[in-house]
Amino acid sequence: MLAISRSQLGLFFILLCPTNIIGLWWAVGSPLVMDPNSICRKTKRLAGRQAELCQTEPEIINEVAKGAKLGVRECQYQFRYRRWNCTSHNKYFGKILQQDIRETAFVYAITSAGVTYAVTQACSMGELLQCGCEATRSRAPPVPTTLGGGADGSAWEWGGCGDDVEFGYEKSKQFMDAKRKKGKSDIRTLIDLHNNEAGRLAVKNYMRTECKCHGLSGSCTLRTCWKKMPHFREVGDRLLEKFNGAFKVMGGNDGKTLIPVGQNIKPPDKQDLIYSADSPDFCLANRKTGSLGTRGRVCNSTAMDTSGCDLLCCGRGYREETVILEENCSCRFHWCCVVQCKKCTIRKDLNLCL
Numbered sequence: 434m435l436a437i438s439r440s441q442l443g444l445f446f447i448l449l450c451p452t453n454i455i456g457l458w459w460a461v462g463s464p465l466v467m468d469p470n471s472i473c474r475k476t477k478r479l480a481g482r483q484a485e486l487c488q489t490e491p492e493i494i495n496e497v498a499k500g501a502k503l504g505v506r507e508c509q510y511q512f513r514y515r516r517w518n519c520t521s522h523n524k525y526f527g528k529i530l531q532q533d534i535r536e537t538a539f540v541y542a543i544t545s546a547g548v549t550y551a552v553t554q555a556c557s558m559g560e561l562l563q564c565g566c567e568a569t570r571s572r573a574p575p576v577p578t579t580l581g582g583g584a585d586g587s588a589w590e591w592g593g594c595g596d597d598v599e600f601g602y603e604k605s606k607q608f609m610d611a612k613r614k615k616g617k618s619d620i621r622t623l624i625d626l627h628n629n630e631a632g633r634l635a636v637k638n639y640m641r642t643e644c645k646c647h648g649l650s651g652s653c654t655l656r657t658c659w660k661k662m663p664h665f666r667e668v669g670d671r672l673l674e675k676f677n678g679a680f681k682v683m684g685g686n687d688g689k690t691l692i693p694v695g696q697n698i699k700p701p702d703k704q705d706l707i708y709s710a711d712s713p714d715f716c717l718a719n720r721k722t723g724s725l726g727t728r729g730r731v732c733n734s735t736a737m738d739t740s741g742c743d744l745l746c747c748g749r750g751y752r753e754e755t756v757i758l759e760e761n762c763s764c765r766f767h768w769c770c771v772v773q774c775k776k777c778t779i780r781k782d783l784n785l786c787l
């Protein structure tokens with residue numbers, strides 16, 4: 434470890450930061466490290482329970498890492514037009530995880546959701562020995578009215594390959610809710626666990642039913658149906674809504690309960706995101722808060738939402754810049770199967786925050 438690059442430094446920071454398993458998964462899920470063998474060696478340094486799982490179920494670790502990556506990508510998509518854009522620049526990202534703000538809540542939730550999703554999907558694809566398609570024999574027959582869109586009076590049966598979300602849910606719980614080392618307050622632990630659960634439920638509580646018709650020329654005399662997870666984009670959309678309506682909480686006197694802050698506020702339910710500290714405004718770069726600032730960000734001068742220049746540039750204004758991009762155009766399909774395109778250069782005016 435004589436000469437290490439800046440990005441490696443950031444990675445080490447996260448790996449050695451003793452309380453943060455999410456940081457580990459994000460570092461693992463980021464393009465920085467993708468050597469599966471080193472993952473287990475690194476987890477060993479963290480919580481004992483994780484190291485144990487790493488030894489007994491190393492294949493699951495790969496799926497957990499994939500799930501974290503899915504979470505990172507979705508977070509970056511959902512926050513692409515916001516001041517904090519979920520950048521996984523490690524040094525700054527680690528700071529976000531050390532706080533207890535809305536953004537932290539989102540990161541925990543989307544990561545737990547991603548892990549639930551990736552493990553469940555691996556089961557359905559037959560990639561893991563421990564699990565497979567959902568066992569449906571004991572399941573009650575589907576209620577026709579909830580399925581819709583079929584010939585009336587046709588027969589139903591569970592079949593196909595349903596997603597075994599319970600398995601993914603349990604694995605996500607084992608990996609993400611691992612007991613923390615001492616030093617973090619009980620309240621923060623409670624908040625993190627709550628948000629982890631909210632993320633898992635954003636997958637588990639929104640299973641959809643897919644069906645297929647059987648019978649001569651689609652006559653649909655019999656249909657088989659199975660449960661599928663929601664698309665991960667939907668999970669991200671839902672968690673962003675929860676982010677916008679997140680509840681501020683504080684610890685009760687016993688140090689074991691969470692109380693919503695403010696009067697006449699209904700208590701958050703299991704699917705809500707919670708936080709205990711107000712976010713910084715993320716306008717200027719600040720190492721302490723993990724803010725990269727918004728200077729140089731592309732904004733939209735006509736939008737009134739978070740992507741608008743007023744909000745994104747924090748009132749500092751913006752400058753116009755013309756960039757020249759190369760795009761594919763006049764694409765033609767040649768039998769079979771080549772698409773040939775011309776290259777066109779287009780000029781694009783961008784607004785960049787000052």
Ligand SMILES: *[C@@H]1O[C@H](CO)[C@@H](O)[C@H](O)[C@H]1NC(C)=O
Nearest residue numbers: 513518520725726727728730
């Ligand atoms: C996110 O914000 C940072 C800092 O403002 C910027 O460097 C980066 O390009 C942004 N990422 C995306 C995907 O817009």
Ligand SMILES: *[C@@H]1O[C@H](CO)[C@@H](O)[C@H](O)[C@H]1NC(C)=O
Nearest residue numbers: 732733734735736737738740
């Ligand atoms: C900018 O915002 C306007 C109004 O919301 C929207 O119609 C337009 O598509 C946005 N432009 C870009 C490049 O996102």
Ligand SMILES: *[C@@H]1O[C@H](CO)[C@@H](O)[C@H](O)[C@H]1NC(C)=O
Nearest residue numbers: 759760761762772773774775
């Ligand atoms: C343009 O087409 C090439 C190959 O035909 C492809 O590799 C490239 O990703 C395309 N670029 C864009 C911007 O779609």
